[in-house]
Amino acid sequence: QVQLQESGPGLVKPSETLSLTCAVSGYSISSGYYWGWIRQPPGKGLEWIGSIYHSGSTYYNPSLKSRVTISVDTSKNQFSLKLSSVTAADTAVYYCARGYSGYDLGWFDPWGQGTLVTVSS
Amino acid sequence: SSELTQDPAVSVALGQTVRITCQGDSLRSYYASWYQQKPGQAPVLVIYGKNNRPSGIPDRFSGSSSGNTASLTITGAQAEDEADYYCNSRDSSGNHHVVFGGGTKLTVL
Numbered sequence: 001q002v003q004l005q006e007s008g009p010g011l012v013k014p015s016e017t018l019s020l021t022c023a024v025s026g027y028s029i030s031s032g033y034y035w036g037w038i039r040q041p042p043g044k045g046l047e048w049i050g051s052i053y054h055s056g057s058t059y060y061n062p063s064l065k066s067r068v069t070i071s072v073d074t075s076k077n078q079f080s081l082k083l084s085s086v087t088a089a090d091t092a093v094y095y096c097a098r099g100y101s102g103y104d105l106g107w108f109d110p111w112g113q114g115t116l117v118t119v120s121s
Numbered sequence: 122s123s124e125l126t127q128d129p130a131v132s133v134a135l136g137q138t139v140r141i142t143c144q145g146d147s148l149r150s151y152y153a154s155w156y157q158q159k160p161g162q163a164p165v166l167v168i169y170g171k172n173n174r175p176s177g178i179p180d181r182f183s184g185s186s187s188g189n190t191a192s193l194t195i196t197g198a199q200a201e202d203e204a205d206y207y208c209n210s211r212d213s214s215g216n217h218h219v220v221f222g223g224g225t226k227l228t229v230l
């Protein structure tokens with residue numbers, strides 16, 4: 001079955017760039033769907049960060065757009081997130097997920113287990 | 122951009138039926154999807170589209186929609202259904218942007 005696994009530093013200093021990678025197994029990114037990043041600050045709800053199609057088309061949350069870059073590496077079957085100029089407000093569990101965006105619906109399934117990123121000096 | 126609004130908390134007696142709602146303008150154009158999240162775990166998709174359940178999701182979970190409101194119904198709630206539930210949909214801008222509701226904490230009494 002499809003599995004996703006996030007990886008990257010668990011601690012990032014303020015003003016630096018957060019970088020995470022999501023490795024996908026059991027499904028080829030090149031085959032379709034789109035691939036998203038979602039985060040959840042401690043004790044709070046889910047926030048969509050952005051998504052990317054296998055073609056490379058990207059869609060970002062307007063509130064984060066100026067700081068976010070999502071890219072895909074089909075040769076490694078993985079996609080990545082970069083979030084620049086981080087502050088303590090970016091401390092969260094970061095999830096990657098496979099997504100579908102159709103004519104009248106959208107969903108994410110499955111999700112990675114999530115990785116906690118703390119922004120602190 | 123658009124927003125989805127959920128009640129922060131809902132409770133249900135064991136074995137009874139509970140409805141969790143999600144309101145937002147985007148729901149007039151797009152179906153909601155629903156996720157269950159238990160403490161320390163990643164969200165799990167339980168309902169998508171008009172009323173579709175992924176493989177492995179019990180049939181006590183169902184979805185419906187009317188106007189700007191989507192609902193997740195659990196018929197015969199079980200202790201293991203106690204969790205946070207989030208709705209999401211495409212936003213009303215017409216592109217592939219996504220919005221999540223704030224989540225509903227379901228307590229099974």
